[in-house]
Amino acid sequence: MINDPFADLSDPSQPSHLRMGDGALLLRGYALPVEDELLGAITEIAAQSPFRNMVTPGGYAMSVAMTNCGAAGWVTDRSGYRYDPVDPETRRPWPAMPDSFSRLATEAAAEAGYPGFRPDACLINRYTPGTRLSLHQDKDERDFAKPIVSVSLGLPATFQFGGSKRSDPVVTYPLRHGDVAVWGGPSRLFFHGIPALKDGEHPKTGRMRLNLTFRGAL
Numbered sequence: 001m002i003n004d005p006f007a008d009l010s011d012p013s014q015p016s017h018l019r020m021g022d023g024a025l026l027l028r029g030y031a032l033p034v035e036d037e038l039l040g041a042i043t044e045i046a047a048q049s050p051f052r053n054m055v056t057p058g059g060y061a062m063s064v065a066m067t068n069c070g071a072a073g074w075v076t077d078r079s080g081y082r083y084d085p086v087d088p089e090t091r092r093p094w095p096a097m098p099d100s101f102s103r104l105a106t107e108a109a110a111e112a113g114y115p116g117f118r119p120d121a122c123l124i125n126r127y128t129p130g131t132r133l134s135l136h137q138d139k140d141e142r143d144f145a146k147p148i149v150s151v152s153l154g155l156p157a158t159f160q161f162g163g164s165k166r167s168d169p170v171v172t173y174p175l176r177h178g179d180v181a182v183w184g185g186p187s188r189l190f191f192h193g194i195p196a197l198k199d200g201e202h203p204k205t206g207r208m209r210l211n212l213t214f215r216g217a218l
């Protein structure tokens with residue numbers, strides 16, 4: 001897929017790579033060649049470590065349902081945010097990261113200018129209509145030299161991408177099934193979020209959006 005991942009995209013007026021900022025790229029349709037592998041693997045992971053609505057340190061249940069795979073998973077509870085090698089719900093290690101996941105993340109990162117990225121954590125976010133993820137930074141990882149690679153599947157969403165301060169203006173980008181966003185380097189700690197998901201029906205996922213976010217956490 002590294003040769004021509006966009007062969008199936010019919011609209012030549014849509015550039016396949018969109019620059020969102022310094023070090024930040026949106027790779028349109030990059031994951032389409034492996035969509036079914038990814039969706040099948042998500043089902044298997046969720047059978048072992050189910051999606052759940054975690055609680056923020058402030059005591060609110062998140063509207064996004066989450067699970068993880070890889071050596072560590074991102075969790076939040078009343079005591080704070082952290083990466084944990086164990087799923088607190090099953091008390092077992094998170095499911096291993098499938099090869100299809102790590103391969104895609106490594107290739108997309110390289111395509112965006114970050115060669116040699118090996119993710120050790122993948123947060124899986126599940127959105128239904130109305131679900132949102134408010135503006136935040138990904139900053140619980142140990143090494144900010146490693147980028148974030150974020151894969152969109154299912155219903156389209158709007159991506160808000162801002163700057164290093166919460167008050168910086170945000171630019172919005174549509175995230176569609178198969179799109180991969182990569183941010184790192186100077187934009188690694190930029191604020192980002194997803195406003196309430198619009199209702200719809202996607203042929204692969206129904207009334208749902210799934211997002212894989214790969215990190216170098218450990």
Ligand code: SIN
Pocket residue numbers: 123125133150152159175192193194211213
């Ligand atoms: C995230 O910021 O963790 C997820 C972003 C997304 O759902 O696209």
Ligand code: FE2
Pocket residue numbers: 136137138192
């Ligand atoms: Fe994030």
